[in-house]
């Protein structure tokens with residue numbers, strides 16, 4: 048390991064591995080730091096991702112694809128079930144192998160990768176560099192870098208060191224719990240969602256097939272008007288009702304901020320991406336591909352900044368512009384839809400799914416879904432219409 | 440009732456002793472969900488072990504509200520035998 052790099056990237060999640068790969072491809076000396084001893088583990092994800100979008104970044108490889116989803120079943124607590132084709136074909140990944148593959152691609156492109164390397168803080172020696180304080184296998188070391196890209200996930204410390212952290216509101220913070228279970232008999236190409244306040248108050252539950260009689264079964268909740276219990280409690284109750292005999296192999300829990308990204312994603316010599324910059328989709332809380340786009344933009348802007356010799360926040364703001372041009376409006380709209388949808392009263396949800404369940408399974412279109420939605424929650428009309436025109 | 444962290448006190452073997460919030464390490468899965476939500480930044484994960492800085496914690500209990508596993512609880516409740 049050298050003592051000076053062009054770009055140091057923190058955290059080996061999908062966002063940063065993308066950034067490291069892009070930076071290394073641009074012939075910038077790049078160091079990728081991961082605090083865990085194993086990249087990709089433990090997994091904090093339901094592992095579902097849009098196929099086409101992912102294929103823009105990596106060649107799809109069956110080794111890290113567990114299942115392909117062709118149909119979504121959406122159920123309410125009364126047992127009614129609507130059947131929908133997905134808007135985009137969805138894959139269920141083996142995240143552990145996927146994250147490792149991305150880090151491997153970054154290394155192949157020329158980035159140095161280090162595990163058991165925890166960033167512990169930033170300091171400044173001169174105007175040009177940021178000094179990253181690292182604990183490498185317990186030994187403190189300092190590395191000077193022109194640019195630091197922080198993708199240290201939801202619990203990001205680097206955004207605090209850079210002075211960008213904003214405490215999320217409780218209403219903008221999803222919490223999720225998930226079990227990887229074995230002994231599940233369901234169709235490998237079907238993915239199930241469950242809505243209803245007795246299942247997941249202001250949230251939803253999911254069952255994503257992983258093949259080989261395994262599935263990710265999880266539940267996410269948001270802020271509620273009344274006192275709520277820990278999300279794991281709701282998941283255990285759900286398991287008891289729907290999958291009482293299955294065996295739990297892995298427990299995953301985590302928080303997902305769904306604010307409309309951080310107000311500022313860049314500081315002098317520093318860019319935040321992925322969950323650290325709160326780039327997740329506010330409707331589904333999916334953050335894999337969003338993070339990868341974030342990583343790509345950040346690395347491109349970092350390269351341009353180094354070339355131009357201007358590492359100021361002012362120059363790096365181009366990253367925010369790129370992000371806003373691609374995702375700004377979309378995420379803002381999804382955020383508003385999310386806010387309305389997860390607060391539809393229980394009776395409304397039941398009614399919606401009941402109406403959907405009588406439609407012809409294979410033929411339900413987006414138009415039908417929207418028609419049902421409007422009947423129950425007319426104020427969504429203005430928010431959803433632009434998607435409607437774009438998609439049909 | 441406010442309780443300050445006393446550096447000389449010996450914490451309960453299963454829990455972290457903090458001013459307002461008690462951590463049950465048997466339940467905590469070090470997910471870090473409580474880290475960004477804490478307004479004064481009192482919560483940190485050090486080597487996958489959750490630490491709450493008793494000197495800066497203001498007792499807002501947002502961390503308890505969001506903790507997915509129920510690992511956090513109010514010291515007050517333990518004292519009152521809830």
Ligand SMILES: Cc1cc2nc3c(=O)[nH]c(=O)nc-3n(C[C@H](O)[C@H](O)[C@H](O)COP(=O)(O)OP(=O)(O)OC[C@H]3O[C@@H](n4cnc5c(N)ncnc54)[C@H](O)[C@@H]3O)c2cc1C
Nearest residue numbers: 058060062082093094095166199200301321322333334335
């Ligand atoms: C239960 C759950 C289910 C989810 N399901 C989905 C889903 O189905 N689809 C989807 O698209 N998204 C899902 N998400 C969200 C998705 O997991 C994240 O958006 C995605 O992992 C974000 O990637 P990232 O690279 O920003 O951060 P992360 O993947 O969180 O990676 C951050 C990395 O940084 C490392 N790190 C942290 N601090 C330091 C430090 N100081 N020094 C060095 N390294 C550090 C961490 O160890 C970690 O490896 C889910 C999240 C949860 C909690």
Ligand code: SF4
Nearest residue numbers: 467468470471473506
């Ligand atoms: S949110 Fe709960 S489980 Fe997660 S690190 Fe904090 S105390 Fe532990």
Ligand code: SF4
Nearest residue numbers: 477496497499500502
């Ligand atoms: S009670 Fe509030 S201030 Fe104290 S640790 Fe929890 S979130 Fe932070």
